[in-house]
Amino acid sequence: MNLEGKRVCITGGGGFVGSHLADRLVADSDVTVVDTFANGRREWVPDAAAIVDGDIREASVIGEAITAETDLVFHLAADKDPSRDEVGQFRENNALTESVVERCREVGVDSIAFTSSSVVYGEAPRPTPEDYAPLEPISIYGASKLGEESLLSVHAHSHDFTVWNFRFANIVGPRLQLGAVIPDFIRKLREDPSELEILGDGRQEKSYMHIDDCVDAMCHVVEHADAPVNTYNLGTRTTTSVRTIADIVADEMGIEPEYTFTGGDRGWVGDVPRMRLSVEKLAALGWEPDGSSDDAVRQATRELLEQDFETESD
Template sequence: MSLSSRRVLVTGGAGFIGSHLTERLLADGAAVTVVDDLSNGDRDRIPDGADFLEADLTDPDALEGHLEDIDLVFHLAASKHVDTDRPHGQFDDNTRMTRNILEAMADAGVTEIAYTSSSTVYGEAPRPTPEDFAPLEPISAYGASKLADEGLLSARAHSHDLTVWNFRFANVVGPRLRGAVIPDFIEKLLDDPERLTILGNGRQEKSYLHIEDCLDAMCHVVEHADDAMNTYNLGTRTTTSVDRIATIVADELGVDPEREYTGGERGWTGDVPKMRLSIEKLAALGWEPRRSSDEAVRQSTRELINELR
């Protein structure tokens, strides 16, 4: 299935991944409508050529009358803070948004949805973690909400003629990223190049996927996978530690700070210290990332320094 000439709704399209996805879809010839409440997104990120609806998707009527001409939904909107101080509210918001979207799709006869899940659904699983690993035991409310949403989508896919592309992301990095380790380190070192505070012990180690590779993978899966429920890990075969990220950021800024650690194996409550997803299923579908984790981190560091200076 080609995305060219498709009519696509992107929820969360003013956010980091959503705004890049909107640009990619427009470039591929799709007609795009962005839905975002702008609580985390930025209106200025939405490119010319996309229609925009400001709406709160926890409202069951938010999409009323807006899906009649839509072929495919990319659902990225979510409350994303893993260490939130309102875990039950976050779980309720995320699952309510997905339920409301599914109901609106059913009312409008839309039968295709691509959903951005997360590696957090696996919890602290053996690495590399394949899509069929079980039991899934997330350790954060965010991960629990993503797993619950996957359940809602699976139930609809297998009982109501819905096609779902379900993406379990590694850490996606690139321009416009905020509230994550790379921009955090850049901002700290621009403010004080002599000292860098690192959450945890610095030995947390995860896969990092550049946004360009992420978009390529998402579009490839949608265009080539055609089961009712298509679940794919999106990541790299490599990992990068927090200490290594600190080294890369310092190198790109030309500084040599003293490092201070807050201690413990986790950076925050709900943080999974070690994560690497198996991408064998994705490779079997014909796609491999162009960049390693280190290469994704370094390219993103350069891009973000240009934005944040």
């Protein structure tokens, strides 16, 4: 789908990824952002975008955001806390996606791009390709994303939708908020530059991708992949350990803290300690990540050090 001139709705468009996506699209597309702004900020939404303020599970809100004139929905709205170990998160996230697909069917919108996650794979062999099976998530968050992918698959195969699923690595950059490792380290070290507590043993090792590359890859996939269901990993070919992230943050802050560790091989219940996605399918479509995970972490750290995120909501 050529995005130029299209009418696009972004659910969760006031959040970290959604607002950057809106920034990218407004130059050439007619963008509507719908968000409660519980996990984002209204000022992040570009002036050229229309804003619908509210919960997409409410008929009046989703009815205003997605109309018969909408060409494509980027569905990003979700409870994104990967450490939340409650079944309620599964119900809430799936209810958000149900609301979107039901409204799309009602008004004849047949194109949805969905932000999923690498956590749908669980603890899979690395690098993990998109066709790896069985998918066995180990967190409620991963289960919710897999459930949403399944619902979208049904609509693609039974109701003539076109669906793009993006299985994200760890996306980093400006506007990333507390709860993610880089801003958490910055906050802790601002409070006490002499010591940094690291969850787990610090050996957790994952792929990190800068938000600019993430948005560029999302747009490329939507414009070049046209199967009923198009599932793509978005990440880099390299990984970075939590300890290395601590080193990068400390280096960029010009300090040398002592590290302490909470212990164990993961940071929380459901944490996948090691993750690296195969991006060969993405490369075959004509888009390849430019930098490494270390590059993404260092760039994001520099950007976040210039951002007063501590008083902002996640």
